Amino acid sequence: MRVPIQDRLIAGLRRCCQALPDQRRGKNTTYAMADFALAAFAPFFMQSPSFLAHQRHLETGHGRSNCETLFGMSKIPGDSQVRIMLDPIEPALFYPLFGDIVAELQQCGGLDAMRVLDGHVLIAWDGTEYHCSDKVSCPNCSHRKRGKTKTEYFHTLLAATVVAPGHNRAVPLEPEFIEPQDGHDKQDCESRAVRRWLVAHGAQYAGLKPVYLGDDLFSRQPICQAVLDEAAHFLFVCKPDSHPAIEEFRAGIELDELTRTVRRGKQWTTYRYQWLCDVPLRGDAKAMTVNWLMIEVLNADGEVTYRNSFITDMAVNRDNVAELAACGRARWKIENEGFNTLKTKGYHLEHNFGHGQHNLSAVLATLNLLAFASHTVCDLGGRAWKAARRELVTRQGLFHCMRALTCYLVFPSWDHLLETLAFARPPPLGP
Ligand SMILES: [Zn+2]
Numbered sequence: 226m227r228v229p230i231q232d233r234l235i236a237g238l239r240r241c242c243q244a245l246p247d248q249r250r251g252k253n254t255t256y257a258m259a260d261f262a263l264a265a266f267a268p269f270f271m272q273s274p275s276f277l278a279h280q281r282h283l284e285t286g287h288g289r290s291n292c293e294t295l296f297g298m299s300k301i302p303g304d305s306q307v308r309i310m311l312d313p314i315e316p317a318l319f320y321p322l323f324g325d326i327v328a329e330l331q332q333c334g335g336l337d338a339m340r341v342l343d344g345h346v347l348i349a350w351d352g353t354e355y356h357c358s359d360k361v362s363c364p365n366c367s368h369r370k371r372g373k374t375k376t377e378y379f380h381t382l383l384a385a386t387v388v389a390p391g392h393n394r395a396v397p398l399e400p401e402f403i404e405p406q407d408g409h410d411k412q413d414c415e416s417r418a419v420r421r422w423l424v425a426h427g428a429q430y431a432g433l434k435p436v437y438l439g440d441d442l443f444s445r446q447p448i449c450q451a452v453l454d455e456a457a458h459f460l461f462v463c464k465p466d467s468h469p470a471i472e473e474f475r476a477g478i479e480l481d482e483l484t485r486t487v488r489r490g491k492q493w494t495t496y497r498y499q500w501l502c503d504v505p506l507r508g509d510a511k512a513m514t515v516n517w518l519m520i521e522v523l524n525a526d527g528e529v530t531y532r533n534s535f536i537t538d539m540a541v542n543r544d545n546v547a548e549l550a551a552c553g554r555a556r557w558k559i560e561n562e563g564f565n566t567l568k569t570k571g572y573h574l575e576h577n578f579g580h581g582q583h584n585l586s587a588v589l590a591t592l593n594l595l596a597f598a599s600h601t602v603c604d605l606g607g608r609a610w611k612a613a614r615r616e617l618v619t620r621q622g623l624f625h626c627m628r629a630l631t632c633y634l635v636f637p638s639w640d641h642l643l644e645t646l647a648f649a650r651p652p653p654l655g656p
Contacts (some may be wrong), residue, residue, distance in 0.1 A: 230329060230607040231639050235600045237325050238266060239297050245314055260298045261310040262319075269596035271631065272555050272624040277301055279632045291631045295639055300547040312581035315592040320399045324429060326598045327387075328351060330396060333606025336433070339389035340554050342545065345458070346433040349388045349556045350443060351420070352403065352415045356380040356586040363582060365404045380630060381588055383418040384594070385426070388438070390555040396601050399426055402587050415442055420451045427455035436460050436539070438556040441467055444536050446506055446513055453538060460553050463517065463536040470508040471536070483543055495523040496548060500541040502594060516541045520550035609643035616647045 228236070240257035268276045280290035281301055292298040302310075307379045330336045341347060359371070362378035372378045387396040394494040402421040403414050419439070436458040439448070452459040465472050467523035480499040487494055500518040515536040535553040539545075597654045600620070603610040617623045626646050634652050636642040644650035 229609060229640055230333070230386070231599070231603050231610060231643075234322075234602065235270075235296060235327065237322055238319075238595070239263060241319060245318060256302045256306070258310070260300055260302055262314075262592070263296045263298050264292070264302050264307045265311055265399055266592045266596060267292060267298075269593045270296075270599065271628060273628045276628070276631070277304065283633075283635055286621050287635050288511065289635055291635055291642075294637055295631075295642065296456065308579045308585055311588045312583050312585040314584060314588050316400075316402065316584060316587045319588075322595055323397070323399045323598065326396065326595075326602050327398070327430075327433075329602045329606060330387075332515060333410060333602070335394075335602065335605030336387075338605075339387060339392050339394070341389060341540070342436065342548055345436045346430075347388050347390075347438055347460075347552055347555055348398065348430065348433075348435045349386050349438040350383060350419055351386070351416070351440070351556075352381050352383050354379050354381050355590040356580060361580045363580065365402075367403075370455060370628060372437065380590075382415075382587075382590060383415060383422060386420060389553045390551040394605065397598045397642050398430070400591065400594060401425070416445065419443060419448055422521050423451050423455050423647055427457065431456060433577045436537075436552065438553065439555065440484070442466070444506075449506065449513060449515065449538070451534075455501075457536055458537065458539050460535055460537040460539070460549065462553065462556070463534050465534065468506070468536075470506065470512065473508075474504050475517070481543070483546055485547065493525045495527075496550075497521040497549065500546050502541060504536075518549055518553075520544055521556070602652050607643075609640050612649065613643040613646040 239259050242262040243257070245258045245262065247258045264277060268274055277292070280292045283290040284292075284301060290301065292301050327336070336346065339346060357377060357379040359377050362368070366378040366380060368376050368378050383401040383403055385400070386397040387398065398622050399422070401418045403418045434457075437443075437460070439459070439461045441462045443459075444463045444467075449459055449461070463471065465548045478501060480501050483498045485496045487496070498518065498520055500516065502516045503514045503518045505512040506515050515533065515538060517536050518541050519534040520532070521529050524530050531606055533550075533554065535550070537549065537553075539549070541549060554649045579589060604614060604620075612621050614620070615625075617626055623646065627642070630636075630642065630645065630652065636645070636653060641650065643651065
């Protein structure tokens with residue numbers, strides 16, 4: 226029988242962890258390096274900050290715990306040990322696992338369900354804060370003034386997330402950590418982070434035929450050019466205020482237009498699209514040309530309820546303008562399915578799990594993104610996972626029951642746990 230998907234993903238993490246550099250000297254090697262990373266990952270995967278504490282209780286009573294049976298840990302290290310051991314680790318050492326997750330997604334057909342515009346995959350970029358404190362700081366912290374006397378320290382990352390319009394799943398890819406230097410503003414930092422991301426991962430994901438999405442910060446020539454250099458496509462928000470050259474060029478030209486009125490329940494909604502091809506992106510002689518499109522949503526009274534405009538390198542025409550606009554709007558999914566889930570629905574990306582002296586907060590953010598990506602793949606391709614999710618209806622329902630059961634019972638395997646959650650098998654007997 227094939228190894229179930231969640232077991233494959235966790236085994237992949239364990240293999241990756243075994244190769245982590247171990248800087249301990251002497252005899253203090255009771256724990257394997259993998260135990261530390263898995264001890265940090267397991268609470269994110271179980272959506273339970275107190276998972277390790279419960280498992281220590283179980284280990285005392287039963288002689289073993291779900292850390293051993295479900296996560297393959299040999300022992301449960303203490304929280305402070307975990308933080309000390311992970312602080313010097315480079316988060317990039319975990320990045321190969323994001324590639325494994327995309328491969329799983331391709332195999333289970335989950336990626337095909339997210340393809341748009343004749344086989345393309347949308348990858349949305351967005352900057353987000355993942356650690357904030359007025360007490361602890363490190364050399365990599367950004368800072369800002371709060372009030373008259375307070376300084377707030379924070380860390381940000383550039384997230385890259387696979388999204389699709391009308392699809393309620395999001396799959397985080399490798400993040401790029403933003404460490405601002407003096408004299409660089411937010412726009413400059415994100416712009417550099419995006420280009421570093423493309424250099425590091427652009428070739429790896431070229432096979433997905435990616436279309437990169439981003440907000441108005443990204444619709445600048447150096448970023449557009451960097452995307453084209455990777456033989457990929459872009460579809461960026463383009464605000465009129467920040468692109469005067471486009472506005473000037475557009476003035477006085479009669480634009481192509483498409484209007485569609487659709488009925489949603491009792492409400493009539495009108496979608497109005499306009500587009501124009503071969504527009505110079507900037508005012509100078511070296512400006513590249515891009516294609517511009519606009520969407521307006523009007524209610525039954527003719528009032529505009531939504532308006533946005535985009536630029537892209539892809540051809541825009543009457544047949545694809547509506548889909549392109551829907552794809553451009555899918556970027557908000559990174560807010561809804563991506564970051565909102567990460568920040569409010571159990572992943573607590575903004576919660577300060579630990580800051581460390583070097584990389585700890587970045588390592589923990591990476592493991593949190595990996596847990597989120599793993600859950601999406603399990604939701605789409607895990608047989609037992611899907612059955613449990615069907616019975617418990619929501620993601621929160623599934624994790625609520627998973628937390629409760631693993632608090633008191635040791636499950637010999639993930640399938641045993643998931644089949645119990647799906648009411649397809651009785652829970653294991655106590656010792
Ligand atoms: Zn810091």
